[in-house]
Amino acid sequence: MSAMKKVMAGVDIGGTNTAFGLVDSEGNVYEKNSILTKNYPDVNEFVAALSGAIKELAGTGTGYELAGIGIGAPNARYYRGTIELAPNLPWKGVVPLAEMIGRQTGVPVTITNDANAAAVGEMVFGAAREMKNFIVLTLGTGLGSGIVIDCGLVYGHTAFAGELGHTTIVHGGRECGCGKKGCLETYASASGIVRTVLYLLSEMNADSPLRNMAPSAITSKIIAEAAAGGDPVAVKAMSHTVEALGMGIINAIVFSSPEAVFLFGGLAKAGDMLFNPVREYVDENIMPVFRGTVSILPSGISEDNAATLGAAALAWNDFER
């Protein structure tokens, strides 16, 4: 009798880098590795390289038993196992990635987008393990979301459910990358807060170190630091961002009445400076019946392993639940 360790591979596909690792049923991560996505303009070569690397990590003699592969990727369509029309990946059109990797590795493969993977990670390995209803918001360049209702991730009719970054919060507002206007993510995200700073620099007379930087060099981290240091423009930008994010969170709560909303990603690193005013805003502005029913929390998963864990959690959830 061998004492093989059963694992799922978690794969996080990004425009530049594809990171992966093996994850056991307890959420321990082993054998982290990566390949450069952009080195594989031909998806067949990408599939061969990734499948080969995973088989090497978990193949015969390694002590691991590979039970499946979970993938988080932009523009992934869960129901079909495809990546579709992804502007930030090298491959055009509709790519049946789950099937292609399954054929090369001989194990079942499941795929979803990054924010959904983050939500499944929170459910399987994170702070939502005891929760039936919760929402994860990923505050990166954009605003992604994964919604869990009655213990299941919400995919909807199209598999594209959970695009809370594209709820309209200002009629005719800021231009969004999706082609529409006034979307939540143009206000409440790392790029949104930079836009808010630029707007406030146009509105306010106050001195600010942010006036000495090229707009393209301003980041949410710089703004959070400036706000912590008392810069009036940055402070006001934080408060506008809290308002927009709070409004988005309220609209999500009245929809699905979650037990918790988790904030994850770059902007969430601002910590209490973000979380406390967001909690106050939601408490003051939500329909009273929901007041006090929802916790607004940081993710329970450490950021360095989050994407791999989330992707592997999807496989654990789909194949071994």
Added chain:
Amino acid sequence: MSAMKKVMAGVDIGGTNTAFGLVDSEGNVYEKNSILTKNYPDVNEFVAALSGAIKELAGTGTGYELAGIGIGAPNARYYRGTIELAPNLPWKGVVPLAEMIGRQTGVPVTITNDANAAAVGEMVFGAAREMKNFIVLTLGTGLGSGIVIDCGLVYGHTAFAGELGHTTIVHGGRECGCGKKGCLETYASASGIVRTVLYLLSEMNADSPLRNMAPSAITSKIIAEAAAGGDPVAVKAMSHTVEALGMGIINAIVFSSPEAVFLFGGLAKAGDMLFNPVREYVDENIMPVFRGTVSILPSGISEDNAATLGAAALAWNDFER
């Protein structure tokens, strides 16, 4: 062997009137009747009267076999079987209505709010019978909603999920009955369109028959008729309402990606004059990935039986699915 017809009782509790009837598994309604809610300030007497009336309709010798009772009522809390703090009903505090009626009738009783009952009605007997994911919006004095995801009604952590009428669409906007500001239902409902007319009468110089009516006498029906007749104030009010409703629908679609959104109730009677521009607005303003994935439809249930059917559908769904 008797040929008893198995039925559920559907009960629609309103502030003035409580209507009920027997509904078979095909959605046929029998023995409609009602009692006056407001005649029973003591809830025990209400329970006795309602239970007695139902037993009379479906008791021994009637040819009906009563298998359960479904109730639609304002402020109903599904998980607990209660009506809680209902401002428009005669009974104060938390009323364990399901348990009380169950004890008097000897059959299982289930209860939810009106809009949720409408959604279950649509699912069991209406136009959503083949759908896994859809949303019903009831456009009455307020805007109610019932959300179905993966064939189940969404109740969330509190049982109060699906309050789309209380999503914020205008930061700091119109005062809402819920105590907050800018809620969708203050713009997109029968009362919302009247408020929009009053605002437009303040903004516009155009002549309008609506200038000759007391604000309290203006109804959504009068506005729809005036718009059909070309009155410029009413026409603009319709278009503002379409915009608000469209924005609310878009925000719901990006959340749960339904196959259809059903519009029901007073305002929906405006027909094509409402549906066509709402469809256009949604199509033009939604994140492109959802374009063409959702039908915006009238309810498949005729209005005179809708509340009874919806309530009975809840019982069929909960007890005989």
